[in-house]
């Protein structure tokens with residue numbers, strides 16, 4: 001199996017200790033601990049495995065082990081019994097790292113974790129630098145001969161291109177690039193990986209996947225949730241930094257890139273980086289026509305009235321942070337020249353839906369009278385990332401009867417109905433990949449930079465624009481400006497509920 005890329009192999013993880021910084025936080029409780037629990041339940045953890053949580057909040061080992069939002073205490077799992085520790089301390093206090101190093105040595109001796117360490121930074125970005133420096137100060141950035149020391153860093157990676165580069169120089173001051181795993185959990189979703197399967201494991205789609213056939217593409221990441229308890233974080237991020245810079249552009253890159261020669265980490269990431277480089281930047285003159293933002297106000301139904309963004313906990317009552325962003329992008333390469341790509345994301349929209357929709361050109365000539373085609377939409381291929389994971393092909397079909405009426409019909413593939421196998425949670429997949437040292441589904445530094453290059457001018461334009469921020473009612477499909485953005489070319493958003 002030497003030449004088979006790691007991405008497509010069934011693998012088992014080597015002995016290791018997973019160390020989570022920010023272990024008292026939201027992501028740890030909601031995603032990381034449940035992912036560890038599920039890996040244990042599916043026997044995907046090595047028998048020699050240990051878990052250490054680090055944060056300032058005082059906690060006992062057992063309290064940490066039982067802090068996952070779903071499921072029983074992790075220490076109920078036979079593979080994890082006696083292998084869970086919690087170290088409390090400040091992120092910039094050398095004592096924290098001394099105690100951490102002692103705990104890790106102890107676990108190596110007791111559980112045979114072989115000196116392999118995966119450090120997961122699940123803190124707000126302010127703590128990344130002190131943690132990296134703390135690890136380096138205690139020598140934990142360097143593994144013993146034959147072992148590994150790896151760093152997983154949560155998103156967003158920097159606030160813009162400059163700070164992403166600054167963070168990279170902090171990271172590279174302590175860790176070499178092959179030790180670094182920049183996470184974007186969308187890449188861990190089976191349905192996002194299925195974009196690769198659909199495009200490159202079949203021959204029927206490739207010939208129509210270009211400017212000759214595709215009229216335009218829409219990528220939607222719509223959430224029904226508001227900012228919940230994360231208002232403080234979101235105020236400094238906004239939709240563009242939180243979702244577009246990472247999830248949306250990663251999905252777009254996979255959907256539009258050239259076929260890689262293999263699914264090896266470098267082959268795949270080279271193609272994504274090339275695609276991102278080909279995205280044209282808006283100029284100051286056209287930026288207002290190409291990018292739209294919005295903020296949700298109070299809305300919903302009488303039964304479920306939802307607060308406006310400015311009323312959420314941790315949010316400035318005069319906040320100008322966008323909770324919705326939409327853009328029209330162009331990709332300047334041979335395959336996509338002239339095809340518009342419309343992307344959008346928002347919180348408090350009417351449906352939770354993430355999808356990529358390729359809309360095809362209308363036939364050059366229709367030998368059917370227009371009055372028989374009133375219910376015929378353009379052909380489309382819709383990749384549903386979540387929920388109702390699957391793919392739909394939308395096309396025109398003759399309505400049974402004596403006339404020749406043609407209306408839109410669709411062929412649907414559903415993951416749930418087709419496969420008996422269970423999809424792993426994205427974080428489960430990515431934790432395992434990082435333990436295995438497979439960087440394929442993690443973001444390389446040049447991709448991060450390209451993504452900031454694309455969104456920075458728009459964020460800067462918005463920050464310098466002091467006119468009132470456009471609004472949309474909670475549970476509506478975003479600000480009116482977004483309809484104008486796409487409507488200018490005679491097209492319309494595909495709003496699925």
Ligand SMILES: NC(=O)C1=CN([C@@H]2O[C@H](COP(=O)(O)OP(=O)(O)OC[C@H]3O[C@@H](n4cnc5c(N)ncnc54)[C@H](OP(=O)(O)O)[C@@H]3O)[C@@H](O)[C@H]2O)C=CC1
Pocket residue numbers: 021022023024025026027028055056057091121122123124125126127154155156230233
């Ligand atoms: N939550 C989510 O759904 C997602 C989160 N992320 C990213 O994951 C990381 C963690 O997110 P999340 O768990 O929501 O974050 P939290 O705000 O819950 O913070 C995690 C922990 O970090 C510590 N902490 C909080 N603020 C600071 C600070 N200013 N300086 C140092 N430590 C601090 C706290 O622990 P203590 O006080 O005990 O030290 C806290 O429990 C972030 O980088 C976020 O952007 C990415 C995708 C989704």
Ligand SMILES: O=C1O[C@H](COP(=O)(O)O)[C@@H](O)[C@H](O)[C@H]1O
Pocket residue numbers: 223242243
């Ligand atoms: O990274 C983030 O993603 C979630 C959405 O993730 P999903 O897997 O539920 O689609 C988003 O709610 C959050 O604001 C953002 O930080």
